[in-house]
Amino acid sequence: MIGKRILFMMSKHIFQKEPVLSIATCLAIISAFFVPPDAKYLGYIDFRTLAILFSLMTVMAGLRGQGVFDRLGHVLLSHTRTTLQLTVVLVGLCFFSSMLITNDVSLLTFVPFTFVVLNSLNASVRSKLLLPIVCMQTIAANLGSMLTPLGNPQNLYLYGKSGMDMGSFVLLMLPYSIISLVLLAIWAVWLCREGSDIVVTHSAVNSEPDKKLIALYGILFVACLLVVLRVLPYGVAFAAILVCAFFADRPTLGRVDYSLILTFVALFIFIGNLGRIEAFSGWLQNILAGHEVLVSVLASQVTSNVPAAILLSEFTDNSRALIIGTNLGGLGTLIASMASLISYRQIANEVPAEKGHYFAMFTISNVVFLAILMGAWALT
8 A cells, every 4th residue: 555655656756747758658658559569669769869859958968067058148138237128138048049059958047047137136126027037038938949950859850850951941930930039029128118227236157167168068069060950970979979978077968858858759659659550640641631730739739849740740741831830839838838847847936926927927928929920820
């Protein structure tokens, strides 16, 4: 009895901490009862995507550990004098940085940074700005990340699967990125319509960075870019990054989000098995035909956009529509993009009494942005 209770508590803890991984693993196990494990399982796994994902996460964890992104924020904030300037910097950091360092890393870095900065202001200004800024940082990170293959996991996967070149990918998403930037600018002006002068005080970054490590990670990031551009074999970059991190900065390997990699593996197995169930694959292909964007937006609302991208890509060749749909589908519900949960957890920890208010603000704002961007898509 005690053993069952302990097992239940452990399972509950794991599910609460990693809900998407838990669900994906359960789905993979259930699907294995319908399609027993065999040699074809290995063919389900997209090793290129997993290798690039690990490589990027390792490099970003290394740069973040050296305080590179915090220092960037401090430099930009040193020139802010008004609430509007402060809002533009904090939200803009998430929008533009997510294009290269992913939406997850952007939020993990700059949301805590925002708490530190706003805590230095007087209580009334902090109270007015905190929830709206974190809400828009989350939206900005999700929208900024859609412009490049490096911006988020589903882009990385779909870019590799589609065979598109970098220029075509960027041009596909550029109109939506421009509209998003305009919407964020309008929102910032509205929020700070009664803005005032401020004095931002923030402590310097404590430790001195290791310039050799920063240079090393800079070179490794270039290697990641070359892999994405299909200039360098992914195996070469993966091995180089693993070896360099192991011998030069071993703690960084412990900061990699391995749960995301395991989630991909579980989803690859689940979706590979679904593809071998003729009744399901035929049904999904019929639903998707001609409605790829709408279906991927809707699927993202309940499964999040990474699983939606992996699932739907197996049943349609219209990768361009899936790229648009899963990126716009990152707006909407709190789980539409799992990166959004990063900000929500930060709010729940920092100001637990306000998490309900934040959730309502987040949901309404996301629906508005999604409606406008879907309207733009409908007009194209």
